[in-house]
Amino acid sequence: MSDSDHDRDNDGGPEAYYNDTHRAFLQAFLSRGSMTFREAQPILAAIFTIDEKQEEGDKAKGTEPADVTQEDFESYVSALSTMTSPLDIEIRSITHQVSKERIYALVNTTSDPVTQLATLHNAEEIAFIRRVIDAMFDKYNTPRMEVMCLDGMQANKLRSAPRNEDEDVPPQEEDGNGAATQTIGGLKGLRSSEVENVMHSMVEEGWFERSREGFYSLTARALLELRQWLVDGYNDPDLNPNEWQRIKFCEACREIVTVGQRCAERDCCVRLHDGCGDGFWRSRKERKCPRCSRDWDGKHFVGERAVTETEAYMRGRRRSGKGRSSRGDVGRSSLAGQAIEYGEEEEEV
Structure with missing residues (x-):
């Protein structure tokens, strides 16, 4: 019609x-x-x-x-x-990095992006959501492992703001699970049960998505809303285009990559969405990185596969016999969380 x-x-x-x-x-x-x-x-x-x-x-x-x-x-x-x-509202579109569907979203172009996506939450919850996003794109996003997501165990560790070591230790209270929470900058932080509720609500509201393996990441809608904020907040404008940056764009579609493939050269910034790869390589004579000319083997990943495709993660699954986890994993040790921590420890060696 x-x-x-x-x-x-x-x-x-x-x-x-x-x-x-x-x-x-x-x-x-x-x-x-x-x-x-x-x-x-x-x-x-x-x-x-x-x-x-x-x-x-x-x-x-x-x-x-x-x-x-x-x-x-x-x-x-x-x-x-x-x-x-x-x-000051626009409708923008982006292709979902996994489902490949085109998603259209209403985007507020003027207000603070993180506050905008968390308007249904109180000050403590908004501060927590900021820490979660910071962990995704800073702590769990390094040249060695570009995970850009986290599981419930990592989220629970962020329930209170980090304390400045130069300050006196703030007063502590116990949450319902016996875990201490700190009052920092006038904010008490969250209890473990509250962390679980906030993470669940962010999924329900369409800002976070939770994978079958238990990883939380930004949705396509959130990437649209936060695109410029992420670039401004996590990339260094003084670096040259060939230096590693935390926020990188698909070489084919020019959208942010948080799920996909990466160049085998650790410091090279070339990334591809899985759905963009076939068309990208068909136009080229050989599968070599267009910037550093390293062979592109398709075995280096961005997103949760940076963890789940490692031998350490697969070995852990075999040992534990762990199946898919449910929503109630916040505050408990999980295989996904251990794998991320393992990657960080290996990087420090």
């Missing part, structure tokens, strides 16, 4: 083609924060059906989700972008 069937006044400014069907779609978008074309099809079909029945009454046939085209969807996204732009 063509979008022109629902937009009948095409003269004049943007308001001329923005009607109640667009407003209904915007409400659906706002309630979700992000959306794929596949997710939008039944929503738009329901909106189109209601609009048809208002125009034609009971004789209206209605619209099936399969009848909603990519053109319909993109037309509505374009109209929403035009109308929300004066409010």
